[in-house]
Amino acid sequence: MGNCINPSSSGSHNISDHSKISSNPGLSSASSLTTCSTNSTLTLPSYVEGGPCGPHPTPRTEGEILSSPNLKAFKFSELKSATRGFRPDSLIGEGGFGYVFKGWIDEQTFTASKPGSGMAVAVKKLKPEGFQGHKEWLTEVDYLGQLQHPNLVKLIGFCSEGNSRLLVYEYMPRGSLETHLFRRAPHPLSWATRIKVAIGAAKGLSFLHDSETQVIYRDVKASNILLDSEFNAKLSDFGLAKDGPTGNKTHVSTRVMGTQGYAAPEYVATGRLSAKADVYSFGVVLLELLSGRRAFDRTKPDAEQNLVDWAKPCLADKRKLSRFMDSRLEGQYPKQGVRVVAALALQCTGSDAKLRPRMSQVLAALEQLQDVKKGAEKLTNAGHRNAPNPVIRSPAPRGSTLPPITQSTRVR
Ligand SMILES: Nc1ncnc2c1ncn2[C@@H]1O[C@H](COP(=O)(O)OP(=O)(O)OP(=O)(O)O)[C@@H](O)[C@H]1O
Numbered sequence: 001m002g003n004c005i006n007p008s009s010s011g012s013h014n015i016s017d018h019s020k021i022s023s024n025p026g027l028s029s030a031s032s033l034t035t036c037s038t039n040s041t042l043t044l045p046s047y048v049e050g051g052p053c054g055p056h057p058t059p060r061t062e063g064e065i066l067s068s069p070n071l072k073a074f075k076f077s078e079l080k081s082a083t084r085g086f087r088p089d090s091l092i093g094e095g096g097f098g099y100v101f102k103g104w105i106d107e108q109t110f111t112a113s114k115p116g117s118g119m120a121v122a123v124k125k126l127k128p129e130g131f132q133g134h135k136e137w138l139t140e141v142d143y144l145g146q147l148q149h150p151n152l153v154k155l156i157g158f159c160s161e162g163n164s165r166l167l168v169y170e171y172m173p174r175g176s177l178e179t180h181l182f183r184r185a186p187h188p189l190s191w192a193t194r195i196k197v198a199i200g201a202a203k204g205l206s207f208l209h210d211s212e213t214q215v216i217y218r219d220v221k222a223s224n225i226l227l228d229s230e231f232n233a234k235l236s237d238f239g240l241a242k243d244g245p246t247g248n249k250t251h252v253s254t255r256v257m258g259t260q261g262y263a264a265p266e267y268v269a270t271g272r273l274s275a276k277a278d279v280y281s282f283g284v285v286l287l288e289l290l291s292g293r294r295a296f297d298r299t300k301p302d303a304e305q306n307l308v309d310w311a312k313p314c315l316a317d318k319r320k321l322s323r324f325m326d327s328r329l330e331g332q333y334p335k336q337g338v339r340v341v342a343a344l345a346l347q348c349t350g351s352d353a354k355l356r357p358r359m360s361q362v363l364a365a366l367e368q369l370q371d372v373k374k375g376a377e378k379l380t381n382a383g384h385r386n387a388p389n390p391v392i393r394s395p396a397p398r399g400s401t402l403p404p405i406t407q408s409t410r411v412r
């Protein structure tokens, strides 16, 4: 679920404080950028069943959205017993918009089962938010009721009873990337796992952006990247998702929503949204993976609070790069790999949206990094102890406009 950002801000570092914690974006300052309808009959875009996205989105009524054959309509009482009465010891997370509980359901019938038997699920129970909360809940049901991909969290069902709005997801045993990077996690994420997580999230975003009807996710951040038992990453929270521009349009205009530190500056300044806003936010996540620092951290000195602003001079200077790296990695990372990811992060967070790479290019670059590492591991395992360090000459896919990132650590 997202937060409303003050559209008058000129950059992510200027976003007003309330944007981070606003729990009632519906009351935030409306402007000419605002396109959210306040009509209670919502119409949202839809897609061809099963495939990535159909060619011609048509508006769907709330009734049509909620009758998705892919989703179960749960009764409140079922979810209450699945989570043992939403007991505090079932609580696994809290966001600005609601609480997330662990529950158990039968795999076949989807009825509540005993804890430990059947299938574990995550039940998100929205705080009563009024119209905006309902709108985001419905948007999430709409998109996740139709989009399926290994790197998008699976929505199993929903509940709408009176003022209660709930969502039932597959349970992701390793929680969110945010927990691992910034909270007390038993083991810090290794370099290889960080790359794996970045690749998973990039796959999810590429899928959305390259679907026939483009979907802009609008909420890329560490807390929305969930991890399964093997650290496969899945994007969660589709309440802010929006169809991308069609025809020869370059953007869609909309109310500015997002999270401080992650939102692209041109989007915050103008409300003009393109897939390149997701690319920017993904670049911020890459910076978080490198540094172990939050996108926006009020506990740091002023100059270091906004990660992008602080990172740019560090990443442009090879000597400063090692100081930028997460100390929990204890130096256990390939220098060349770090340079590649740092250059990618700089390109993604470049201030000119047009020059940012596409997610498919970012993905190709990250995968090439992983392939080189796997190749080197194979050689090592085969007894070739003197295998050379992995060197990536040009991770840009053939014919791509992505500049060779091994040499490009400059800030645009
Ligand atoms: N499917 C899931 N499986 C396991 N844990 C989950 C799942 N969904 C959410 N969580 C946990 O609950 C936390 C809260 O999620 P939630 O989406 O409500 O808020 P958030 O993303 O942290 O912040 P925001 O309010 O901006 O959405 C997540 O960070 C994660 O740790």
Ligand SMILES: [Mg+2]
Residues within 6 Å of the ligand: 001, 095, 223, 224, 236, 237
């Ligand atoms: Mg979330």
